[in-house]
Amino acid sequence: MPIPAPVLAPPFHVVRLNHVVLTVTDLAAARAFWSDTLGLQVTGESEDRLYLRAMEERGHHCVVLERGGAPGARVLGFKVYAEEDLDRAEAFFRARGLPAAFAEVPHQGRTLRTSDPLGVPLEFYFAMEKLPSIHQAYALYRGVKPLRIDHFNCFSDDVDASVAFYTAIGFRTTEYTENEDRTRLWAAWMHRKGGVHDMAFTHGVGPRLHHVAFWVPTPMAIIDLLDLMATTGYVGNIERGPGRHGISNAFFLYVRDPDGHRIELYCSDYQTIDPDHEPIRWDLRDPRRQTLWGAPAPRTWFEEGTAFAGTPARAPSYQASPIIAA
Known part of the structure; x- marks a missing residue:
């Protein structure tokens, strides 16, 4: 495709x-x-x-x-x-x-x-x-030490249509996954700011917000957050990770807030500024796609998301079978 x-x-x-x-x-x-x-x-x-x-x-x-x-x-x-x-x-x-x-x-x-x-x-x-800069106000740093908002990921019932539209307004695709017979897009990562993505689209019931992600300084910040959540009543809010994505190369963790909104903590992706940067293709059944170390995502990651206000979600335009953790 x-x-x-x-x-x-x-x-x-x-x-x-x-x-x-x-x-x-x-x-x-x-x-x-x-x-x-x-x-x-x-x-x-x-x-x-x-x-x-x-x-x-x-x-x-x-x-x-x-x-x-x-x-x-x-x-x-x-x-x-x-x-x-x-x-x-x-x-x-x-x-x-x-x-x-x-x-x-x-x-x-x-x-x-x-x-x-x-x-x-x-x-x-x-x-x-x-507002005044607080980047070096280190006394304020706590939790996972989030540095900046990094990207959105949305469930899309038609990833091909989503990619076509965001391409038209200047977003560039960095990585993508095709369905089993390579006739349709299953997911895509698209950027404006020179990282792997500002917007990503995942095949599923949509449109819904899959997650919002924040860039953090190091993988150790993610480990520190896990220790904090595990000892302050939030262990049940840890959904997936830590791990390293095959797509984007990012070290990641997914957590859920008290209302179920999914949040990714994310670091160590790569630069994509060059206008002739070529997208990387991934096979849907490649276990390294989700996690470079081969660990599959849980079923909630493929099925649960946040509804957009006033926008009904639709079933996806075709069926596909990603690898799902047992």
Whole structure:
């Protein structure tokens, strides 16, 4: 299955992913997990909302947690290069019959709200309130010492369609998995910022958010987090890992917050800046694809995800059989 050729002069320019807005049922429990345990820094809070950032980030937030009746994902946020890119993006989405409207968003400048063709809710912004650097404020470091938000992974009911759309707006594929007969994409990893991915898509009931990932300084930070979670009542929130992915080469751990939102802690992937960087193909049944050391993922990893608010999930467009842990 050929990967679409990269679009090196896209209709508007996305710098990188920036933030996710999640609904949680208990804001105090969410704060205890995301800030006190993982180590994200609180940058603002109210009775119904909590803003967080990681240690390298200068923008006001990379995670927004909103109180609600059921867990959900409200929007995935991306930064563009210039204010003019917002107008170009609006024209692009409107020309394709997709929703596009500007909204007032706290701590952000002009923000375009839209969605991709499969229904993933997106927003694009240029300016965000800046905060003082805390990268070297080492007294604040705790938990897994998260440095920055790294990527989103979404279940897609049609990975081919997802890849075609994000290619059209300038995302480039770094690695991919085909189905058994090599006629369809099963998963793909796509980037803007020069790492392995800002967005990834996994075959499954979708669209749903599979996970949000944070870059951490070393594998030992992940081990430290495991020790912390195991001794502070969160051992049941450890879902998968630690391990090393075949895809991306990243050292990883997957955990779940009190509402079941999946979070990956991630380090040691590789540079993909060159415009002629060639994607790496993986076989769906290669045990090293999921984990370089051969350990398969649990069934929950393939079946459970966070629903996007107002977007019904659909069964995937074909059936496939990845390796699943017994």
